[in-house]
Amino acid sequence: MTASALPAELPEPLAAPLAAFIRHLASETRHSPRTCDNYQRDLQRLAHWLVGRVNDWSAVDFHHIRHYVAQLSREGLGGQSIARHLSAIRRFYQYLLREGLARDNPALDVRAPKSGRRLPKVADVDQLQQLLDTPADDPLELRDLAMFELMYSSGLRLAELASLDMPALDFASGELRVQGKGSKERLLPVGGKATAALKRWLAVRPGYADEHEEAVFVSQRGTRLSRRSIQARLARWGVRAGADQRLHPHLLRHSFASHMLESSGDLRAVQELLGHADIATTQVYTHLDFQHLARVYDRSHPRARRRSGTIEKRKSQDYPKTKDPNGH
Structure with missing residues (x-):
């Protein structure tokens, strides 16, 4: 049914x-x-x-x-x-x-069919640079840019960004305190670009939010910005910046994790930054990193992959055909 x-x-x-x-x-x-x-x-x-x-x-x-x-x-x-x-x-x-409403658990020995592991999509560094370097034209775009910088800077989940309150920001130490899954709290570093973007937004935020509103990111009406609105604004920003793929909040988080792991190789540190309880969840990014290395290898190593068309072309250039003594 x-x-x-x-x-x-x-x-x-x-x-x-x-x-x-x-x-x-x-x-x-x-x-x-x-x-x-x-x-x-x-x-x-x-x-x-x-x-x-x-x-x-x-x-x-x-x-x-x-x-x-x-x-x-x-x-x-x-x-x-x-x-x-x-x-x-x-x-x-x-x-x-x-509760005494069943005699056994009928699902205990039933298994789901196996499916291939889907790797999260990531954006490359150049694309994110283009996205985040797009200038803001009005106060709400300053807010949007601060959100996107912060998500990529600190690997925030969408829910963590939406629920962020003013007391969580500590500009003096360059840190951010967030409530993750299971109400687990973690302390995250905030990069210089994200800090600058946040300060530009906070300078105009009083024009939208009253003094009693704790939400860092508010709507035009002065209330906490919803998750759906954040998703829509990021997708809109991607179109405006000319991104070649649809942008969504988890893409920024995945890109943060992949780029951090690619540069540092420190799986445990990336696990802590992402707030993963199980390191196996973080290990998916090692597959992404390997895919990147494999592509570099294929492009760079002279014997990495046979390119039959190129090989044949070189043969024809280096060894021009000659007729045998019989004229064949």
Whole structure:
């Protein structure tokens, strides 16, 4: 059953435990609203698929979940997306078991199909220089430029940038304090270009925000700038600067990580700067770095890669054809 064919309402035996689980996530485990929404969306999709197959959650077994995974795959979901669905189902059944609403966890032994690891896209240094050297024409563009400089300077996530408050800035030490995933705080250096861009924005910020507003980046109305607005402004700035790819906040974060690793080779330091709990998450950038090195190698080493057309051309220039004694 596709999303467009979902029934309008779920039967109470499926709907009530699901609603209770989402309340549990929000109140007891203190998950963010966004995380709760993701769980609810994924589990509602499963619940709608189960309508007509089972009467309540306790009747779901391994075969149901395996068939559901196959359906998700047929609908075009990749391995990582399916793995996320399975993770939500397992977590939900842990809750149901605790509440006595299920006898086992039917998703424990179901695995998502494997998919190739997608490497994050990055912008090259010259493109980012062009982007960030584009002059601002008005106060709101000063704000935009300060945001983009800061994201690339310190590798901020979109949510970290949007939630940034004035007390987090320390110009004296050239540092920035951010709240990352799981409310983990980390201290980040801020580069000279980003510091200068921030000071230019803060000089005009009082014309938009009143003295009680703590958000560093505010809208024309004086309220905290939303994530969606930041995304839209960056995309607009990229078009204006003539970027050859669509610009988005994570592209700046990925580029920060890749360029830092390419220059320093210090994986642990990049992990700390990005706020990754697991170094395996950071290691994806070593693959990007290797791709860069491989391209340089292919371009530079005389025996790196056969270029048959070039080889044949050189042969014809260095060794012109001569007729054999028989005139052939």
